[in-house]
Amino acid sequence: MNTIDKFNSHVMQSYGRYPLVMEEGSGRRCKDENGTEYIDFGSGIGTNSLGYCDEKWADAVCAQVRTLQHSSNYYYTKVQADFAERLCxxxxxxxxxxxxxxxEANECAIKVARKYSFDKYGKGRHTIITLVNSFHGRTIATLSATGQDVFHNYFFPFVEGFVNVTANDIADLEAKLQDDTVCAVMLEYVQGEGGVNVLGQEFVDAVYDLCAKKDILVITDEVQTGVGRTGKFLAGEYFGKKADIVTLAKGIAGGLPMGACLVNEKCSGVLTAGTHGSTFGGNPIACAGGLAVLDRIESSGFLEEVNRKSEFIKSELEKCSEVEYITGLGLMVGIKLRSKDAHDVAQKALDRGLLILTAKEKVRLLPPLTISYDELKDGLKILIEILEE
Ligand SMILES: Cc1ncc(COP(=O)(O)O)c(C=O)c1O
Incomplete structure (x- = not known):
């Protein structure tokens, strides 16, 4: 039986997959089982931030694999302490x-926000405002938080206590903050799955100002925007804001499963022993990968270069008449097309050796942060040829 048939016989069919079997990757290119090579403008949905099998990252990960792969959170590990200190x-x-x-990072944020409010104000102040068109994950609570009706199906009953506000609608925000049961507002500065939509500064200012007045926490879901993706370590830096709670995942450990929920001083004592946990959380191998990612992202000029590459992509795409407009920040790029269907474009790109993503009606690019200009030129040539056909 070939891989695809075997896979489809035994793996639940919860994803729409392209019919190709990925076998290996190096740098910003990967190969399928037939040896066909692809330039990667998707990074495994923003996750392989340093590309495939980066040498220093792989060395750090392999060294940890050979030292201590896991020990549980009954004990301390130095690598988790080091990673926590660096991230904080x-x-x-x-x-x-x-x-x-x-x-899981968002689940933690929701629990911290609700318990912060419970500890301080008692029962009943539990509502979390999220934005229409947001995406916060696939667990029952994060699906409930996600502001898209299409996800609110089949799995009833969903978790209570989430109310949606239209992004950039300050009047809607003000109206929904009248409710005294609100304990937090949760937002993505750039809605990724929702179509690479950047929030307006005025709206973000309003969220922070209004929340500060009522001790309502601000949670920023930087799962997709965080760890250098937008050309700053956190997208919040573009808005001049520091949230009470920030969630990270995707690119944080260079392609290893890792999520983080970071909190400020005010929320740091909320979770006490026994109130939350995860068997694999802070796994030493993932932490070692994360430290290697931080080393690179913090190296001199790295994030400036991410922004220069972003400008390069935009300037090349703007020459193409099929491109109506471009959205996003840094290497999180949304491309609104005039007439072509983004999914057809993604399929054609794949057929010609380029991996890209879509988000709603847009083409979405999340290339590895380490991508070179030559690789960008090669990939953009393929994409622009498809758009101009
Ligand atoms: C902003 C945002 N939050 C949460 C998630 C969920 O992350 P995961 O798939 O790692 O659970 C995603 C995934 O696309 C995301 O983009």
Whole structure:
């Protein structure tokens, strides 16, 4: 039986997959089982931030595999302490809870926000405002938080206590903040799955100002935007904001399962022993991978280069008449097309050796942060040829 048939016989069919079997990767290119090579403008959905099998990252990961792969959270590990210290230092946060994915990081944020409010104000102040068109994950609570009706199906009953506000609609925000049961507002600065939509500064200012007045926490879901993706370590830096709670995952450990929920001083004592946990959370191998990612992202000029590459992509795409407009920040790029269907474009790109993504009606690019200009030129040539056909 070939891989695809075997796979389809035994793996639940919860994804729409392209019919190709990935076998290996190096740098920003990967190969399928037939040896066909692809330039990767998707990074495994923003996750292989340093590309495939980066040498220093692989060395750090393999060294940890050979030293201690796991020990459980009954004990301390130095590598988890080192990673926590670095992440808190870079983000200006007090403490972190480690988990394994974006959804879990958001679950943790929801629990911290609700318990913060419970500890201080008692029962009933539990509502979390999220934005229409947001995406926060696939667990029942994070699906409930996700502001898209299409996800609110089949799995009833969903978790209560989530209310949606239209992004950039300050009047809607003000109206929904009248409710005294609200304990937090959760937002993505750039809605990734929702179509690479960047929030307006005025709306973000309003969220922070209004929340500060009522001790309502601001949670920023930086699962997709965080760890250098937008050309800053956190997208919040573009808006001049520091959230009470920030969630990270995707690119944080260079392709290993890792999520983090970082909190400020005010929230750092909320989770006490026994109130939250994860068997694999803070796994030493993932932490070692994460430290290697931080070493690279913090190296001199790295994020400036991410922004220059972003400008390069935009300037090349803007020459193409099929491109109506471009959205996003840094290497999180959304491309609104005039007439072509983004999914058809993605299929054609794949057929010609380029991996790209879509987000709603847009083409979405999330190339590895380490991508070279030559690789960008090669990939953009393929994409623009398809768009101009
Ligand atoms: C903003 C955001 N939050 C949460 C998630 C969920 O992350 P995960 O799939 O790692 O659970 C995603 C995934 O696309 C995301 O983009």
């Amino acid at each position: 230092g870079i983000t200006g946060k007090k403490s972190v809870f480690f988990c394994n994915s974006g959804a």
